[in-house]
Amino acid sequence: MFKNWDDVRKTQDGVARILTNSIARNRVSHSYIFEGPKGTRKKGVAILFAKTLLCTNPQDYNPCNACHNCLRVENNTHPNLFVIDPPGKVIKKEVISNLILELSKASLEPGPRIYIVIDADRFNPSSANTLLKTMEEPGQEVYQVLITENYNSLLSTIISRAEILHFLPINRSIIKDYLVELNVNETFANIISQYTSDLPTAEKLAKNKETEEIYLLVTEIFQNLTLKDQSSIISLYQADKLFTDNENVDIFMNLLIYYQKDILSYKLNNDNFIMFIDQKETIAKLAKKITKNQAQEYLEEMLDLSMKLKYNINLQLAFNKLLMILERGYKYATHSRSDTV
Numbered sequence: 001m002f003k004n005w006d007d008v009r010k011t012q013d014g015v016a017r018i019l020t021n022s023i024a025r026n027r028v029s030h031s032y033i034f035e036g037p038k039g040t041r042k043k044g045v046a047i048l049f050a051k052t053l054l055c056t057n058p059q060d061y062n063p064c065n066a067c068h069n070c071l072r073v074e075n076n077t078h079p080n081l082f083v084i085d086p087p088g089k090v091i092k093k094e095v096i097s098n099l100i101l102e103l104s105k106a107s108l109e110p111g112p113r114i115y116i117v118i119d120a121d122r123f124n125p126s127s128a129n130t131l132l133k134t135m136e137e138p139g140q141e142v143y144q145v146l147i148t149e150n151y152n153s154l155l156s157t158i159i160s161r162a163e164i165l166h167f168l169p170i171n172r173s174i175i176k177d178y179l180v181e182l183n184v185n186e187t188f189a190n191i192i193s194q195y196t197s198d199l200p201t202a203e204k205l206a207k208n209k210e211t212e213e214i215y216l217l218v219t220e221i222f223q224n225l226t227l228k229d230q231s232s233i234i235s236l237y238q239a240d241k242l243f244t245d246n247e248n249v250d251i252f253m254n255l256l257i258y259y260q261k262d263i264l265s266y267k268l269n270n271d272n273f274i275m276f277i278d279q280k281e282t283i284a285k286l287a288k289k290i291t292k293n294q295a296q297e298y299l300e301e302m303l304d305l306s307m308k309l310k311y312n313i314n315l316q317l318a319f320n321k322l323l324m325i326l327e328r329g330y331k332y333a334t335h336s337r338s339d340t341v
């Protein structure tokens with residue numbers, strides 16, 4: 001949870017600037033649309049925004065994080081803050097009618113009333129129109145934040161009544177640094193930040209034992225390719241249980257691709273692009289064993305296979321086949337398709 005706007009600035013500088021400026025000048029809009037990709041912490045920013053408005057002892061534009069209001073926002077118990085996130089694909093009209101009723105109740109405390117709608121693209125025409133009525137004449141102290149990954153699917157009449165703030169995909173180096181701060185190994189953190197730009201997902205993966213096993217398996221596979229008397233076939237069989245999960249399969253495939261890309265980068269003298277940073281020695285060894293065309297060819301094999309993973313194929317068979325192609329090439333310099341340089 002964000003404690004202050006400097007925290008937000010680290011990942012969403014533009015959004016933080018606009019909101020803190022408005023708060024400092026007392027020019028906050030009554031309606032915002034927070035738009036941007038998954039994992040950009042739009043909800044977290046909306047909660048901080050609500051906390052800032054409700055705080056009884058703000059310091060400049062930051063909430064104090066200590067007053068009764070701040071604490072109740074943190075515990076999700078402030079009566080004036082509503083987070084609308086019903087289950088299902090549609091936010092029905094009744095949900096919005098109920099909200100309007102709640103907002104007008106005397107049981108609320110004096111001061112701002114804020115509601116946050118999660119995945120606001122789930123409005124259907126009748127709930128959108130009900131909402132629109134409140135947007136046309138918002139109470140003096142009613143504020144709304146509509147959160148969406150895709151604001152084009154909101155009614156244009158809603159869009160035109162709100163101020164849109166665009167959340168940018170989180171810079172990968174920020175994700176990497178964030179994971180390293182959590183004591184994640186640097187290379188592993190780097191790889192995860194390549195795999196996802198969604199901060200909560202990145203953190204989840206970094207803490208997941210299975211993701212780490214996959215990462216170790218991939219480094220082992222490539223290290224074994226430098227040795228004539230070591231095959232990874234057995235390790236691949238042993239990893240079978242990991243592959244019962246689709247996300248794991250996807251991660252495994254992507255990590256193989258990253259590693260192969262690293263070998264290609266090395267061949268092209270683009271060392272700076274190497275993702276498996278602590279594997280440079282192995283990458284250099286492998287790069288010397290094959291031609292640039294082979295490096296490209298193996299990468300294409302992998303990309304091909306990653307497309308086929310969407311279908312119901314025999315994974316063990318497919319991965320074994322890929323491994324054989326790699327072993328032939330890296331261990332025995334036998335080209336599988338073209339022998340051109």
Ligand SMILES: [Zn+2]
Pocket residue numbers: 054055056057058063064065066067068069070
């Ligand atoms: Zn406070």
